[in-house]
Amino acid sequence: MTPETAPRPETPAETAAPVIRARDLSLTFQTGDGPVHALKDVTLDIAKGDFVSFIGPSGCGKTTFLRVLADLEQPTAGSVTVNGVTPEQARRARAYGYVFQAAGLYPWRTIGGNIRLPLEIMGISRAEQASRVARVLEMVELDGFERKYPWQLSGGMQQRASIARALAFDADILLMDEPFGALDEIVRDHLNEQLLALWARTGKTIAFVTHSIPEAVYLSTRIVVMSPRPGRISDVIESPLPRERPLDIRDTPEFIEIAHRVREGLRAGHEDV
Amino acid sequence: MSDVTAAGAGVGRSAATGWIGRRVVALGPVLAVVAGILAIWYAAVPPMNIHWAASRAARADVAVSVPEGQSIRSAGAWALVLRNPGLIPATYTQDKPRLPAPHQVAAELWSTTAGPPVTSNKSLIHHASITLGATLLGFVFGALGGLLLAVGIVYNRVMDASVMPWAIASQTIPILALAPMIVVVLNSIGVTGLVPKAVIAAYLSFFPVVVGMVKGLRSPSAIQSDLLHTYNANGWQGFWKLRLPAAMPFLFPSLKVGIAASLVGAIIAELPTGAQGGLGARLLSGSYYGQTIQIWSALFAAAILAAVLVGIVGAIQTATLKRMGFGR
Numbered sequence: 001m002t003p004e005t006a007p008r009p010e011t012p013a014e015t016a017a018p019v020i021r022a023r024d025l026s027l028t029f030q031t032g033d034g035p036v037h038a039l040k041d042v043t044l045d046i047a048k049g050d051f052v053s054f055i056g057p058s059g060c061g062k063t064t065f066l067r068v069l070a071d072l073e074q075p076t077a078g079s080v081t082v083n084g085v086t087p088e089q090a091r092r093a094r095a096y097g098y099v100f101q102a103a104g105l106y107p108w109r110t111i112g113g114n115i116r117l118p119l120e121i122m123g124i125s126r127a128e129q130a131s132r133v134a135r136v137l138e139m140v141e142l143d144g145f146e147r148k149y150p151w152q153l154s155g156g157m158q159q160r161a162s163i164a165r166a167l168a169f170d171a172d173i174l175l176m177d178e179p180f181g182a183l184d185e186i187v188r189d190h191l192n193e194q195l196l197a198l199w200a201r202t203g204k205t206i207a208f209v210t211h212s213i214p215e216a217v218y219l220s221t222r223i224v225v226m227s228p229r230p231g232r233i234s235d236v237i238e239s240p241l242p243r244e245r246p247l248d249i250r251d252t253p254e255f256i257e258i259a260h261r262v263r264e265g266l267r268a269g270h271e272d273v
Numbered sequence: 274m275s276d277v278t279a280a281g282a283g284v285g286r287s288a289a290t291g292w293i294g295r296r297v298v299a300l301g302p303v304l305a306v307v308a309g310i311l312a313i314w315y316a317a318v319p320p321m322n323i324h325w326a327a328s329r330a331a332r333a334d335v336a337v338s339v340p341e342g343q344s345i346r347s348a349g350a351w352a353l354v355l356r357n358p359g360l361i362p363a364t365y366t367q368d369k370p371r372l373p374a375p376h377q378v379a380a381e382l383w384s385t386t387a388g389p390p391v392t393s394n395k396s397l398i399h400h401a402s403i404t405l406g407a408t409l410l411g412f413v414f415g416a417l418g419g420l421l422l423a424v425g426i427v428y429n430r431v432m433d434a435s436v437m438p439w440a441i442a443s444q445t446i447p448i449l450a451l452a453p454m455i456v457v458v459l460n461s462i463g464v465t466g467l468v469p470k471a472v473i474a475a476y477l478s479f480f481p482v483v484v485g486m487v488k489g490l491r492s493p494s495a496i497q498s499d500l501l502h503t504y505n506a507n508g509w510q511g512f513w514k515l516r517l518p519a520a521m522p523f524l525f526p527s528l529k530v531g532i533a534a535s536l537v538g539a540i541i542a543e544l545p546t547g548a549q550g551g552l553g554a555r556l557l558s559g560s561y562y563g564q565t566i567q568i569w570s571a572l573f574a575a576a577i578l579a580a581v582l583v584g585i586v587g588a589i590q591t592a593t594l595k596r597m598g599f600g601r
Contacts, residue, residue, distance in 0.1 A: 117504075
């Protein structure tokens with residue numbers, strides 16, 4: 001098995017329209033110290049059902065790219081569509097669930113209340129809210145914690161609750177910004193496993209930002225390596241790993257080879273600054 | 274009131290026994306401070322009152338020892354006390370002492386609360402209830418006004434830039450100078466009685482509420498607000514589901530400061546109006562007739578009232594925040 005390479009996926013193999021399509025996307029922040037090129041000429045397609053990881057050193061624009069997709073930042077040049085429409089239209093259509101670096105749970109709401117928050121805002125009936133809360137809590141293995149307050153849960157459980165909250169309104173796209181960055185290795189492994197199972201079960205399209213090479217390789221069907229100043233894509237690696245991935249797949253030669261390629265890509269991005 | 278600054282921290286761990294235990298432990302230092310204050314107070318009474326006791330004794334032909342070449346008037350207080358220890362008991366029993374002893378104030382408090390019927394002009398409870406009415410009405414005005422101003426400041430750019438400096442400036446004007454003018458102006462348009470006092474109380478109590486609520490309404494984190502944006506929530510939902518609940522731990526400390534300030538405002542408002550009733554009127558008449566014991570007991574009544582009001586707000590704070598799940 002040799003890793004396929006697709007450094008510039010301008011002609012995607014998939015015949016279906018991509019879920020996310022970015023063309024020459026640039027975003028420049030004007031700061032007191034002059035312009036900062038957070039993103040420069042980013043071109044990328046993400047197909048339906050893909051699990052795409054974005055990896056790179058801080059300042060490479062991986063979080064910014066995700067925030068552009070979520071309509072939390074506005075690009076300064078280029079174009080981007082989500083489900084074929086602009087990010088703003090996609091946001092208004094509630095096309096995606098967003099998981100942030102921190103759980104961001106509202107401390108005055110129970111876990112169930114936090115998960116109900118998007119459902120209340122979207123005007124979903126109470127009966128439907130209750131059944132959805134029960135369903136997503138089970139998905140993230142938090143059943144029984146509905147009435148607990150966030151402070152009564154560990155950091156890993158809080159992050160799982162925030163994932164349940166993003167799943168509750170059943171958007172087809174999940175945007176995840178370093179959701180496990182603050183957790184320890186063991187908890188992270190467990191959540192990675194759960195996330196893969198969840199992805200297999202739901203068939204969602206997932207864009208996942210991380211700075212951990214093993215995490216990116218373990219989770220993704222595609223790994224986007226980015227480099228800073230200006231933030232850009234330096235390599236796109238198609239994973240040859242099967243979709244079914246036990247944790248010990250990380251000890252196989254294929255896994256180690258991809259991890260090596262990601263590391264090379266990160267290093268190359270650093271050198272040509 | 275150490276929990277005024279804690280913004281709801283430490284509210285309600287579950288075990289009730291722990292709560293009682295901590296209260297008992299917390300009582301120790303409080304009692305020690307009270308004992309210290311009483312000791313200093315009792316020690317200060319003889320030198321403060323010795324001159325009057327000495328002149329009274331001299332008039333009754335009792336020998337009073339004064340330092341050589343000095344009269345009772347010109348002698349130092351401590352010198353008189355040390356030379357005439359026999360006069361010390363008399364310093365604790367005067368009718369109009371410069372400094373009444375704690376037990377005199379306590380006896381006056383007791384006789385003016387437990388003694389006369391509460392409708393009587395002699396009853397301190399009667400006066401306290403008049404002041405309390407103005408305090409509560411003013412507090413409601415002030416808290417609601419402060420809340421509305423804070424919402425305006427947080428949501429409106431123009432108000433954000435313009436209101437706060439004026440709110441701060443309003444608090445730098447001495448209320449003692451402003452209160453008579455407010456009373457006179459309101460009187461001239463036919464507003465009398467409770468309302469002018471409540472307006473002055475509100476004037477003092479809105480400010481802490483504005484400051485606390487502006488900070489509270491702005492307290493949600495970027496993640497908490499971005500989250501609502503991704504749900505395409507409207508501004509109304511943002512206020513009720515995020516900003517207002519997030520501001521609750523900031524609201525109550527402001528209300529505690531606000532209700533105490535409201536009481537001060539109500540008392541000050543009673544001074545220039547020549548009010549017939551109220552703790553302020555009691556202070557004023559006490560000072561007209563040199564009734565120091567009456568002044569001190571009115572002061573203590575005000576302090577006790579303030580402590581009760583702040584305590585009630587604190588109890589509502591504990592119950593509300595616990596109910597809202599602000600566990601720690």
